[in-house]
Amino acid sequence: MSVGPDKRVGRPRPGDRDIPARTPPVYMNLRVLEVLAAFGCLALFIALLVTLPKLMGEVMEGLAYVVALVAFIAALSIAGYLIDKKVA
Secondary structure (H helix, E strand, O other): OOOOOOOOOOOOOOOOOOOOOOOOOOOOOHHHHHHHHHHHHHHHHHHHHHHHHHHHOOOOHHHHHHHHHHHHHHHHHHHHHHHHHHHO
């Protein structure tokens, strides 16, 4: 008893596939990614506002707030740049 080429075990027929040959890549929604980055940067800013003045002492307290603001702006800018670069 001979078995035809389509009846052999292990060789799927062309139209008998469960998984498509190429699946399109799935990306996160851009708005969600930007909102998550913004919340992360806001959390960093609040953490820096609380800790930096204590670490730098009373003499440099004003400078600590400026450093926290500059770090927040830098983090938000870098996050925006990286998101833009990934999308493009």
